Amino acid sequence: MNYGYRQWEGNSQGNRQARGNGGCQCAMPVDRAKLLWDIQRTDFLINDLQLYLDMHPDCGAALEDFNSLSQLSMELKEQYYQAFGPIINNGYQSSEFPWQWTEEPWPWQKNFMTGR
Amino acid sequence: MWYYEKKLQYPIHIKRCDLKMAKVLAAQLGGPDGELAASLRYMNQRYTMPTGKIKGLLTDIATEELAHVEMISTMMYQLMEGATPKQLQEAGLAGYFTQHGRAVFPADANGVPFTTAYFQSMDDPVTNLHEDMAAEQKARTTYEHLMMQTDDPDLLEPLRFLRQREVIHFQRFGEALDEVNFHNGMKKVH
Numbered sequence: 323m324n325y326g327y328r329q330w331e332g333n334s335q336g337n338r339q340a341r342g343n344g345g346c347q348c349a350m351p352v353d354r355a356k357l358l359w360d361i362q363r364t365d366f367l368i369n370d371l372q373l374y375l376d377m378h379p380d381c382g383a384a385l386e387d388f389n390s391l392s393q394l395s396m397e398l399k400e401q402y403y404q405a406f407g408p409i410i411n412n413g414y415q416s417s418e419f420p421w422q423w424t425e426e427p428w429p430w431q432k433n434f435m436t437g438r
Numbered sequence: 439m440w441y442y443e444k445k446l447q448y449p450i451h452i453k454r455c456d457l458k459m460a461k462v463l464a465a466q467l468g469g470p471d472g473e474l475a476a477s478l479r480y481m482n483q484r485y486t487m488p489t490g491k492i493k494g495l496l497t498d499i500a501t502e503e504l505a506h507v508e509m510i511s512t513m514m515y516q517l518m519e520g521a522t523p524k525q526l527q528e529a530g531l532a533g534y535f536t537q538h539g540r541a542v543f544p545a546d547a548n549g550v551p552f553t554t555a556y557f558q559s560m561d562d563p564v565t566n567l568h569e570d571m572a573a574e575q576k577a578r579t580t581y582e583h584l585m586m587q588t589d590d591p592d593l594l595e596p597l598r599f600l601r602q603r604e605v606i607h608f609q610r611f612g613e614a615l616d617e618v619n620f621h622n623g624m625k626k627v628h
């Protein structure tokens with residue numbers, strides 16, 4: 323199958339960060355940069371599978387990966403939402419008072435990953 | 439319609455100031471083979487595509503190209519942020535600074551403003567898909583030219599990522615072309 327898992331996994335930063343914390347559920351402060359990186363990595367794989375599946379709708383293995391990664395992405399975005407507010411606009415996630423969406427940093431700002 | 443996700447497709451944090459790279463990166467924002475032209479090309483072509491698969495593919499790639507516009511714009515923004523007029527002048531950006539300051543504006547590496555004359559949209563899927571495949575190759579080559587001009591990993595990693603996406607898009611468009619040819623062959627038989 324020719325979709326781009328390797329593109330992300332082969333990246334030095336990916337190898338360094340993708341290992342995660344072994345699914346530890348302990349109540350540690352959320353590492354914003356790591357969580358964002360995990361979301362970006364997962365959504366990249368999903369996006370790549372999306373294009374692949376557009377042209378290969380009967381590839382069961384790709385579809386299985388797509389479905390499990392979609393589930394993972396939703397869970398990661400829920401974690402992000404709990405810690406930092408909505409990551410998707412227009413009512414995909416609700417807001418606390420006051421309106422959270424416009425809180426900085428925005429993605430093009432240099433401190434976006436760290437939030438500091 | 440579209441939703442916005444408050445993240446980049448691939449993280450960008452440029453620490454070293456390199457205004458010459460800001461100038462040439464513009465090629466992939468408002469240049470003839472850049473990401474904005476790519477997104478608008480597929481976005482307009484999708485309406486008259488013959489099959490659900492190809493309508494979907496063009497919608498999805500057009501959407502991803504917008505995320506690439508955002509990445510290139512981010513690189514330019516971060517590179518120019520805080521630069522002095524003198525530094526901008528020395529990097530060949532005096533004209534740019536005069537007309538736009540440090541704002542992001544879609545023009546090419548030579549300052550020529552973006553135009554939709556860079557792409558075509560026809561009611562012939564074979565014609566469109568050939569243009570699309572060529573566009574992906576031209577964008578790939580442009581990324582390679584950009585990568586030859588820097589050794590900063592903060593620039594090279596996102597550029598490598600974007601270059602690889604062009605390769606994947608080319609492949610998907612090739613499959614779409616096969617699909618159209620198959621479709622046309624079937625029509626002739628009946």
Ligand SMILES: [Fe+2]
Binds near residue numbers: 503603604
């Ligand atoms: Fe592309």
